[in-house]
Amino acid sequence: NAGVIQTPRHKVTGKGQEATLWCEPISGHSAVFWYRQTIVQGLEFLTYFRNQAPIDDSGMPKERFSAQMPNQSHSTLKIQSTQPQDSAVYLCASSLPHWGGDYAEQFFGPGTRLTVL
Amino acid sequence: GDSVTQTEGQVALSEEDFLTIHCNYSASGYPTLFWYVQYPGEGPQLLFRASRDKEKGSSRGFEATYDKGTTSFHLRKASVQESDSAVYYCALSDQSYGNEKITFGAGTKLTIKP
Numbered sequence: 563n564a565g566v567i568q569t570p571r572h573k574v575t576g577k578g579q580e581a582t583l584w585c586e587p588i589s590g591h592s593a594v595f596w597y598r599q600t601i602v603q604g605l606e607f608l609t610y611f612r613n614q615a616p617i618d619d620s621g622m623p624k625e626r627f628s629a630q631m632p633n634q635s636h637s638t639l640k641i642q643s644t645q646p647q648d649s650a651v652y653l654c655a656s657s658l659p660h661w662g663g664d665y666a667e668q669f670f671g672p673g674t675r676l677t678v679l
Numbered sequence: 680g681d682s683v684t685q686t687e688g689q690v691a692l693s694e695e696d697f698l699t700i701h702c703n704y705s706a707s708g709y710p711t712l713f714w715y716v717q718y719p720g721e722g723p724q725l726l727f728r729a730s731r732d733k734e735k736g737s738s739r740g741f742e743a744t745y746d747k748g749t750t751s752f753h754l755r756k757a758s759v760q761e762s763d764s765a766v767y768y769c770a771l772s773d774q775s776y777g778n779e780k781i782t783f784g785a786g787t788k789l790t791i792k793p
Contacts, residue, residue: 566722593779595779595780595781597781604783604784604785604786605723605768605783605786606783607780607781607782610779610780612779617778617779618778618780620780621780653722653723655722657779660779665711665728665730665772665774666779667725667728668725668779668781669724670721670722670723670724671722672720672721672722673722
C-alpha cells in the first residue's frame with residue numbers, strides 16, 4: 563500500500579501563473595480531503611469529496627482556487643493567477659467509506675510545497 | 680464555528696520527563712477528538728482519537744481523556760523519549776451534522792533533549 567500520493571512534491575511558480583496539484587488517494591478510499599498548511603495559519607481545511615461528489619468547499623478561497631475529482635483514482639487542486647500568499651504546503655488525505663456515525667480515519671499524503679515567487 | 684486551542688506553541692523537555700500538552704475545544708455538536716503527530720516532510724498521522732465523554736484514547740505511551748465538562752483533551756506521556764520529538768496537533772471533527780472535515784489546533788512543537 564503506497565499511501566496517498568501527491569505530485570509534484572515541490573512546485574515553484576511565478577506570480578500570476580497557474581498551479582495544478584495532484585492527489586492519488588489510497589485504493590478503495592472513497593473520500594478525498596484537501597488542507598493547506600502555513601506557518602501563520604497552521605493547518606486549514608479547504609474542501610472535500612465523497613464518492614467523487616463535492617461535499618464541502620467552505621475553506622476554499624472564493625477566487626482563483628478550484629478542485630475536482632474526475633474519477634475515484636485522483637483529485638486535482640488548481641490555483642489560477644498564483645500570488646505569494648498562496649505559498650504553502652498543500653496536503654491531501656483520503657478515507658474509507660463510512661456508514662452511520664462510525665468515523666473513517668483520514669490518511670494524509672506528504673504534501674506539495676508550493677512556492678510562488 | 681468549531682475551534683481548537685493548544686496553549687503551548689513549543690515544549691522542550693529532557694528524556695524521561697513527563698509531558699503535558701493542553702488542548703481545549705469549542706464545537707456546536709458532539710465532536711470526535713484527535714491527536715495527530717507530524718514529522719518533518721510528512722503529513723500528519725493519527726495518534727489516537729476519542730468519541731465520547733470520559734473515553735480515553737492512547738497510543739505509544741501517549742494518552743488523553745475526552746472531558747466534555749471542561750471541553751478538554753489534554754495530551755500526556757509519563758516518560759518522553761528523543762524519538763517523540765515532532766509537532767503534535769489536537770483536532771476535532773464534528774460529524775453531528777454529517778461533515779467529516781477536521782479542524783486543527785495551532786500545533787505544539789515538542790523537542791526532547793537526550
